[in-house]
Amino acid sequence: MEVQHKSKFSVIIPTYNERLNIALIVYLVFKHLRDVDFEIIVVDDGSPDGTQDIVKQLQQVYGEDRILLRARPKKLGLGTAYIHGLKHASGNFVVIMDADLSHHPKYLPSFIRKQLETGADIVTGTRYVKDGGVHGWTLMRKLTSRGANVLAQTLLWPGVSDLTGSFRLYRKSVLEDVISSCVSKGYVFQMEMIVRASRKGYHIEEVPITFVDRVFGSSKLGGSEIVEYLKGLAYLLVTT
Amino acid sequence: MKHIVKIMTLLVAVSALWVGLLQTSIVPQSHTWLLPIYFVVSLGCYGLLMVGVGLMQFPTCPQEALLLQQDIVEAKQYLKQKGVDVIPTDVVDA
Numbered sequence: 125m126e127v128q129h130k131s132k133f134s135v136i137i138p139t140y141n142e143r144l145n146i147a148l149i150v151y152l153v154f155k156h157l158r159d160v161d162f163e164i165i166v167v168d169d170g171s172p173d174g175t176q177d178i179v180k181q182l183q184q185v186y187g188e189d190r191i192l193l194r195a196r197p198k199k200l201g202l203g204t205a206y207i208h209g210l211k212h213a214s215g216n217f218v219v220i221m222d223a224d225l226s227h228h229p230k231y232l233p234s235f236i237r238k239q240l241e242t243g244a245d246i247v248t249g250t251r252y253v254k255d256g257g258v259h260g261w262t263l264m265r266k267l268t269s270r271g272a273n274v275l276a277q278t279l280l281w282p283g284v285s286d287l288t289g290s291f292r293l294y295r296k297s298v299l300e301d302v303i304s305s306c307v308s309k310g311y312v313f314q315m316e317m318i319v320r321a322s323r324k325g326y327h328i329e330e331v332p333i334t335f336v337d338r339v340f341g342s343s344k345l346g347g348s349e350i351v352e353y354l355k356g357l358a359y360l361l362v363t364t
Numbered sequence: 365m366k367h368i369v370k371i372m373t374l375l376v377a378v379s380a381l382w383v384g385l386l387q388t389s390i391v392p393q394s395h396t397w398l399l400p401i402y403f404v405v406s407l408g409c410y411g412l413l414m415v416g417v418g419l420m421q422f423p424t425c426p427q428e429a430l431l432l433q434q435d436i437v438e439a440k441q442y443l444k445q446k447g448v449d450v451i452p453t454d455v456v457d458a
């Protein structure tokens with residue numbers, strides 16, 4: 125992709141036990157962002173599987189200025205991992221993505237192009253439009269996802285079609301502003317970020333992405349997700 | 365304005381309309397009394413319909429899973445050649 129602007133992108137990837145995935149995703153990011161000025165910031169929370177060793181090896185291959193390892197001593201959660209990564213970001217734009225390959229780096233150019241075309245503050249990946257999609261979900265998971273989406277759309281009028289996805293590009297100043305007012309955890313955190321941004325009047329655009337459920341490693345979210353989700357919805361209703 | 369206030373305002377406005385309708389009785393009172401029930405039922409139907417339609421048209425992408433497998437093979441090959449030991453110590457895969 126030909127890029128003539130001087131933007132720099134900081135790609136923040138939080139990891140916990142993603143030894144194999146982080147290597148694959150770094151390769152794919154470099155493959156798909158050829159003529160773009162970017163850095164990758166890995167925020168690892170002391171993964172016992174040696175994720176950090178792999179990141180150090182990757183630094184040898186791609187350069188320590190392109191891949192930054194900003195580790196934390198123990199598992200402290202996703203929300204604070206983003207804030208931690210953000211502190212070390214030197215770009216004027218920040219991309220947030222998961223390490224587990226559910227967010228494919230091949231979509232990065234379309235995020236950047238969309239931002240360039242529209243001047244948006246936030247470009248968010250959506251699975252629920254034409255050319256988007258999900259692979260590997262059970263019927264139950266699809267049902268909860270649709271139910272959660274209809275409920276949130278009816279009650280919150282957020283103006284975006286995919287509230288719980290977390291593959292997004294932010295103007296750095298906007299991310300700093302929005303993230304400081306978000307307190308939720310898990311899926312609700314992603315929803316809170318985009319709803320607050322929308323209420324603050326930031327310009328949000330969407331691009332279609334496909335989402336393939338993780339192949340390697342295991343999911344770190346769990347527990348009574350539906351209850352948490354409903355609580356989060358109520359919280360957003362009264363605070364935004 | 366908090367979002368809940370917006371929704372409440374909307375509800376109050378609709379209720380006011382309903383009370384007005386009750387008093388002026390343009391429509392027979394017996395019908396007007398049933399309106400809130402119609403409202404709740406149709407809201408429920410709308411929700412179920414949206415979930416149902418959403419489920420039926422749920423966009424899937426099986427070909428993406430295959431493409432991803434190819435990407436993984438390609439990436440592993442490159443990384444191995446660069447000396448990154450991507451193969452987890454406890455997993456043996458072909």
Ligand SMILES: Nc1nc2c(ncn2[C@@H]2O[C@H](COP(=O)(O)OP(=O)(O)OP(=O)(O)O)[C@@H](O)[C@H]2O)c(=O)[nH]1
Binds near residue numbers: 167199223224226
């Ligand atoms: N630094 C850090 N990263 C985390 C933590 N929890 C999860 N992650 C990472 O955040 C990303 C998303 O986590 P996942 O476990 O894939 O959550 P999910 O995508 O909702 O769940 P799946 O459906 O299983 O993929 C992955 O890259 C994880 O490695 C954490 O406490 N700290």
Ligand SMILES: [Mg+2]
Binds near residue numbers: 222224226338
């Ligand atoms: Mg995931």
